[in-house]
Amino acid sequence: MAEIIKLYEEKTDQKQLRRIAKAMKEGALVIYPTDTVYGLGCDITNKEAIEKIARIKGVKSDKANFSFICDSLSNLSDYTSQIDSGTFKLLKRNLPGPYTFILSGNNNLPGIFKKKKTVGIRVPDNAIAIGLVKELGNPIISTSIKDDDEVLEYTTDPSLIAEKWDKLVDIVIDAGFGGNIGSTVIDLTTPEPTLIREGKGSTEL
Template sequence: MSKIIKIYEDNPNPKEINKVVEVLRKGGLVIYPTDTVYGLGCDITKTKALEKIAQLKGVKLEKANFSFICSDLSNLSDYVRQIDTSTYKILKRALPGPYTFILPGNNNLPKVFKKKKTVGIRIPDNNIAREIVSQLGNPIVSTSIYDEDSLIEYTTDPELIFEKWGNIVDLVIDGGYGDNVASTVIDVSEGYPEVIREGKGDIDFL
């Protein structure tokens, strides 16, 4: 039976964070807040959970463009090839923040993503998301929660998210109202920044 738990972003309760981490370690799916829209995520090492998310999105796992949620830039070299100084400076300026950076993937990517040349990296400016990843010890693979309603692209109310997704996922985190604007996507995989989608993140710093 799915649960909804309240976690406060200002001061995430370690016990509650631990409950989320346990669900992820068992291969569960979790809906959690970010600094943009609510995300649906799982542990990057759990292939069955990854397959389930791909199925929910109606895409083949190998072709899915999921983001990797990291807690800080120190995890980057786990899945990303060496990047140059100017690219690193861009990441340093923007993160944590409402951006997804597309970077060149390396050979440590999980088997299911081996064919992908690039990966989308997110370090949200949200204590709940970053604490979960930090305690888990590896990234969460994530995708945004869309709404079928053509007028509201993203559901912002965690109670409504739970009503809709409660029988599909294992846990919904109520971290307060979410935003309804997705992250700005910037491709830096070729060594220079190219804006793929303008979202919540300002691009003036580029």
Template sequence: MAQFLKIYEDKPNEGAIKKVVEVLKNGGLIIYPTDTVYGLGCDITNSKALERIAKIKGIKLEKANWSFVCYDLSNISDYVRQIDTSTFKILKRALPGPYTFILPGNNSLPKEFKKKTTVGIRVPDNAIVLEIVKILGNPIVSTSIHDEDEVLEYSTDPELIFEKWQNLVDLVIDGGYGDNVASTIIDLSGFEPVVVREGKGSLDIL
């Protein structure tokens, strides 16, 4: 059964963050808060953990379109090709924030994602997950936890999330109530920005 760990966003406890990082380093799956909906994630460098998420989601790993949660813009450049000035300006305006940006991937992508030409990047405006990524030292893969109940597309109550996921993951973070609006997805891999999904993030940044 998963651990249930309370972490306060305004002052994430260092010991608690280290506990989460340890779970990730050992190939564990976590559910964590972002600035939008709660996410399901693992260490991007752990193949077994990536396979576990694919299995939970019922998809083949190579077909997965997950985003990478990065700590900041310099962290992003580890995985994407050279960013031009106009793209950089958009990222600088928007991040950290409730956006997923699709960018051209580079050769440093983990082997599971090598065939992908683009990658989704997130830098959420949430101190808990940013602290986790910072201490882990590399991104975590992120996919949102959809609810089967169509009225409640996303679960927002950490205790209910824990009830539902406790036998599938290794740790659930209670970071307070989540949002039920997903991130805005913007494709920056072509000549012009393309809005793929309008979510919580405003389009004024474009």
């Protein structure tokens, strides 16, 4: 059964975040809040945990379009190719925020993603998500929590999330009702920024 941990964004509990990060280091799958929808994540360095998420999503890990949740733009050079000043200014202007920016990956990508040429980078405007990444010491591999409902694409109630994912994940962070609009996805590997999906973030960059 998944452990449910209540956290408040206005007053983040560092002790609990540290405990969750430790569990992630040991392979735990965690459902956590962002500035858009709830996400399912694990430690980027834990191959077995990444493969578990891929199986849950029904995709092959090396082909999965997972996002890298970072705590700031300082992580960019770890996993992406060198970006020009214009692109960096665009990122700095819009992050933290409800965006996923697709950038070219480099040779430092975890082995499981070596075949991928691009990576989706997120820096969510959410103190719990950012605090978790900081405690972990590296990005979180993440994917959105989808809903089977044809009307609501994302589940927003953490108690319903915990009920549905109880046997699939190790920890559910209950931070209150989440959003039901995903991040805006922008491809920055093209000559001009290309809108892949319109979400919560403005498309006027």
